[in-house]
Amino acid sequence: MKCKRCRKTAAVALPSHHAAFCPECFLVFFERQVAAAIKTFQMCSRDDRILVAVSGGKDSLALAWQLQRLNLNVSALHLDLGIADSSTVARAHTESMCRQFGIDLHVVEFADLKMAIPDVKARIKRPICSVCGRLKRHVFNRYALENGFDVLATGHNLDDETARLLSNTLRWDTDYLAGQSPSLPGDPGFARKIKPLCQLTEYETAALCFLAGLNYGHQPCPYSPGATFTRYKILLNNLEDDQPGRKRSFYSQYLRQARPVFERLREDRSTPAIAPCQGCGSPTTAGLCSVCRIREAMDLEPLTIIPSSKSKTPCP
């Protein structure tokens, strides 16, 4: 198998692209895919201050590394969830990578918010994965807004996006089908959000990490068997084996053909009024936002500001 670009021996085969690449050319391919997604979906410009949500897993590390290599103005935000082992490993990988590649790293410790996930789990009798996800989205969004970032970038890849799309489609949830996008414009109270890896598969991101020497965290979260969307990912991978390119076309055709239709439908419907949360000021359709309600149930005051702990992990 020869590299499609330089004819050297290939290391990565990509049937969905009818291509194979040697290690050097694969890095070029990956960079071009990210640059193409940024351009196609008008994600960001050279002037934007970009905050990358970095968990320590392969996707977010690859994303921060790649955006940095594209000479974009990148900072990373890591949320230390305070989970024994898992959070320690994730944070160590994040810090190590950011140090190695000179990426400006911010850390928010959930323990500082009195919301280390084991404490939340002990107090809140709801599925912890959904509560944790809600808290993380809230903190990422507010941190970006409160610290003057123009864009929040997340490492969702093509497998994440298609699994979510399949889940939304199997339920025909027309609201979610109107909203899923690799590039969501900012609104008052909502940071602009982008997913520059949306056209790259999990396998391609893993290959990038391996070939670029990015060490990512492997320690699974003790609360999650990693089941979210896993079944849909397996299912889509089986389809992809049979029909190379199926995942990409499912997603791209959705964005081109179906999403605009569901978006118009949503615009035609009256939506519940959004107002600032009486606790923290974040946009909400209820009087008190869901995070303030979680804090209330834990006898905590609303979060008036997300404390920045940038100084804890200075960039060398």
Add this chain to the structure above:
Amino acid sequence: MKCKRCRKTAAVALPSHHAAFCPECFLVFFERQVAAAIKTFQMCSRDDRILVAVSGGKDSLALAWQLQRLNLNVSALHLDLGIADSSTVARAHTESMCRQFGIDLHVVEFADLKMAIPDVKARIKRPICSVCGRLKRHVFNRYALENGFDVLATGHNLDDETARLLSNTLRWDTDYLAGQSPSLPGDPGFARKIKPLCQLTEYETAALCFLAGLNYGHQPCPYSPGATFTRYKILLNNLEDDQPGRKRSFYSQYLRQARPVFERLREDRSTPAIAPCQGCGSPTTAGLCSVCRIREAMDLEPLTIIPSSKSKTPCP
């Protein structure tokens, strides 16, 4: 496991309905599902002359039998495709069932149309399954119209419908997503078409045949490895095992939430003008319809009428 209706020992377990039934009560369940689909989708009334397309397989035999049991005005139409072994077995099962239950049977022999499928395959250099499907739909439609039937009923079950829906969705084919329905109104040149088994699975239809003593044809078509949609059916069955009821909700939510949206989209678009085929008069967007073009390529005249061969297999 007890029957949900009569508490006798159950024979058929239906997790998606949170139910199990004994043989007698399963027949009641099946009949009610068919009656409910007919009512919900306004498929037909007691006054309608219904033509059931009967291949000799389990779904179409079960459908003809069930509609007859509902005291509807049913005739069956079998197309003898002229394929060695496979067509002989299918026709024998159809004739035997119709004779046993007193169902008026019509047969069209493709050999009479000079289009026995092996001859078509020898002359037409296109995938035979797609050509055969096109011919069958053309003949079913014209036979219904030319012989004064009000409705054409086909045995498509929930597995067929959800596999097709998944296929249309993975491609986001908005035209097909606008058109898929268990009940299509008639239009000039198009018979009204209904799918009364659309809420019943392949397993439920097979159970019906077994419990009602309907012998169906097993001889596979030599030209088709049975691959059409098979992969999607397996995939959806795997999902169903995990999430009982998933197939039904995927289909019913589509009909409720998504189909109307795609239908409006199609109405907003200009569609190519439909005119009578210059050969046979069937509606077409080209000058000559696809069946007339196939016949032209085989040096055959257009079919001016579909010859009825009802007399060949008289009902006792």
